[in-house]
Amino acid sequence: MTLTPTPDAAASVLAWHDVSVSIGRTAILDRLTLAVPAGGLLTLVGPSGCGKTTLLSIAAGLLKPGAGRVETRARRIALMFQDSRLLPWRRARDNAAFGLRCQGMPRRQRLDAAQRLLESLGLAPEDGDKFPHQLSGGMRQRVALARALAIEPDLLLLDEPFNALDSVLRRDLQDLVRQTVTARGVAAVFVTHDLTEAIRVCDRLVVMAGPPGRVAFSTGFAQPADARDDAAVLAGLQALWREPAVAEALGATPGRRRVTA
């Protein structure tokens, strides 16, 4: 697999320019510059505490950088987290329709839209009537993904969304996210500790070092994500681990490896 250099980021939906963040006297992020185009999926990998979630918070407008700036052309931003964060007292369909309700869409219309979306993400028609505690972890994450997609975001921020799932479900949902980004032209940032997952889904992969968080290595791949089979992912993994900056940032010595291959 061939690693490729940074493309021109002029057409980006989201860009962090020279962003630094400190909390008190502690530097959290140190001069990060990154960009994501429409239909592009950026994966962020890095050791715990290097500031990946902080970067997403800045992108979502929840946190202001101390220095530098964030620029976004996104009109609708959706977030998805490691835990589904569904409302336990609402049925799956109501949970998926939550963002549409906030947008003021009439009840019947939003519930129909949510139901269609749930089924397009692989849930059975009757699952829409179920409460979160009646759903498996994978089903709950599908509902969370439906809730994120229902508002037709142009920017999707995913913070370790599939961590709690087994590997088969995880692959399934990785494919769903990937297809969504391509089909809908959404810009996406996907935080993960799993380097294999990062390579499988991304257009561009950024390895962060820190704390304080900074870009240690950034690459694209010659082959598009949907054409990357297991052999290509493995080749990508090997190519990445050969990069001294990646090995240094993620800890190449067995036992020190803080990111799963």
Ligand SMILES: Nc1ncnc2c1ncn2[C@@H]1O[C@H](COP(=O)(O)OP(=O)(O)OP(=O)(O)O)[C@@H](O)[C@H]1O
């Ligand atoms: N509200 C806060 N107050 C103080 N420090 C914070 C706060 N939020 C985050 N931090 C610190 O900022 C740093 C970056 O945190 P962040 O959650 O962005 O890292 P991360 O790379 O996403 O970590 P992980 O992979 O473990 O989720 C950490 O050192 C963390 O302790």
